[in-house]
Amino acid sequence: MNYSGVDTLRPNLFKEVFPYEEIPKVLFNNIQQPMEIPEDIWITDTTFRDGQQSISSMTVEQIVKIYDYLHELDNGSGIIKQTEFFLYSDKDRKAVEKCIEKGYDFPEITSWIRANKEDFKLVKEMGIKETGILMSCSDYHIFHKLNMTRKEAMQNYLSIAEAALENGIIPRCHFEDITRADFFGFVVPLAKNLMRLSEESNIPVKIRACDTLGLGVPHPGVELPRSVPAIIHGLRYYSNVPSKSIEWHGHNDYYSVVTNSATTWLYGGSSVNTTLFGIGERVGNCPLEAMIIEYAQIKGNTKNMNLKIISEIADYFEKELKHEIPPRTPFVGSEFNTTRAGVHADGLLKNEEIYNSFDTRKILGKPATVAVNSYSGIAGIAAWINSYFNLDESERIDKKDKRILPIKKWIDLEYENGRISNIRNEELKELVYRYIPNILENENVKVI
Structure with a gap:
């Protein structure tokens, strides 16, 4: 792959937007992207991966029980399409094996690995068809965490994606910190190169746009890198990423995680990533139950989902995992209505x-x-x-x-x-x- 991005000796940290000594800014350019809701939209789950990192570790039995619950909640609708797992510990792998034995179509089991070719052995040994791969894309991460140049990061990410495709595994590329990244200088070139790999291998390559610090803004007319409409629109029209390969992964640092996830659907991304009750790093991920209600409002139905099971799952989290759900939490709190x-x-x-x-x-x-x-x-x-x-x-x-x-x-x-x-x-x-x-x-x- 030829690197075609805008390389730079110094990182672009967008200090006019993120001054650090002050609250981040929202800059407007009044450019309006068209809304284009995909015909098919769905939810993915990361309760066992991102979510589990924020609460007490689950046992194998608890993981399997919650996986059963997710299956019962989806009820064959395919709205909760996938759930992802770690593979690094014996406990993680045993839980995955037991969940695979269930034979459920939904949610499909996927995994998450580091940008390390050796990790593909784990994925292949488990018989998993798709894995997430970390691809940090802001200069905050490329220069200050990875100590690389953009070109070096690009070459590293593409070689990992090629290794996945060579192993017949669908790579789900996690564009970490996309809401602080140089969109046209790095995100678009990386996504275009990944789409070329997909075309050459005839295997789908997915892009998970990760709003790592919850900085995404849903309003129309906002400048990049914070604009959710511009990010989703840009991935589709400047990088040729199909809707079905675009997924949003948000955090709730600025109280916008549900709105940003719904905005992804509105502007052409098919998938949003969630956790049960929003558990996750810092203030949490997007609540799965909230996106079911968003789905119902946008699509006018929830197919044949069994929504009554949500209360049972909430009870299980509180009694078995000792996870306290605030009583006034919408839809799941004991006093929400x-x-x-x-x-x-x-x-x-x-x-x-x-x-x-x-x-x-x-x-x-x-x-x-x-x-x-x-x-x-x-x-x-x-x-x-x-x-x-x-x-x-x-x-x-x-x-x-x-x-x-x-x-x-x-x-x-x-x-x-x-x-x-x-x-x-x-x-x-x-x-x-x-x-x-x-x-x-x-x-x-x-x-x-």
Whole structure:
């Protein structure tokens, strides 16, 4: 391969954008890239690779169980297309072997290796068809971490990619720190050379655009290197990378990881990389469950995915891995659709759609709930009863039901005596059994 990039004796660190002594800047050029959503978009997972580095190490049994969960969640839809593993320890390899034995089509098992030809032996021995390869592309990494010139880095990366192709392995090239890289001076030439290798070998070569520090910006009209639309558009139109070979891997340092991942889909990349509950380096990766909801909004469906399994996976992470999920985490937190405001509770009681944007009971298996406190009022108590006891339309308790009054009186007295915490579910349940005992006679009652 001929190096055709813009070589330089000094690194381009984009100090006008990343002054270091100040918060990074967003520069605008008002250039608008066209939105082009691919017909087929999907999610990949790195819970066992990038994600596992941020929590306590998983056992083989835990890895296999979570892999089963991912398969159940995907449910044959192919939306969760792949998941990647380390191969370096005996435990990693044993877990991969047990997962391969499952024979699942989705998620497909892939691996991750260093830019080292010796590592391909591991991939080939395991019978894995695709592997990720680290290809740092910003001058921060090339000059200061690798101590190379751009030309040396380019030649090294291409030789590793050639070795993968010679072994019949699909290389997934991880363009580390792409949001601080010289896009036309290094990223485009590297991607073009990789596409040439792909064409010559007749084997796909994939590009994972890694937003290593979460610096990507989704807004239209932003200058490179931070513009997500320009990066995805540029890979497609200046480097001839097909949509199906473009993947985004983001971090949440600037609260933009979900938006940046969705932006990748909007501007022509087919794949976004995620972890369950966003676990990962520093502030974490893109949450897999968030991108399922983004997929549903963009595509209008989730095919035949089993979204109710998400709550079960969350419970497993908390109980088995001791990973605490903040209660108000969207879609998976124990209180993500719990309201505390009395006026909101009254709205839920009248019509759940007023304060719940979709049927979370039907889709996620988690009904809208109410936390009872000094501000909840009678409507809040009624709404809590209906939700907690899972009462259907014909059985629901109305806020005008006089049986609620003694419950309300008990709660008021608690706060008059200085209580500041919410009324616990167990306390409310005992009150309901005391003042509305016939609720136990209903065969349909199913406490959530």
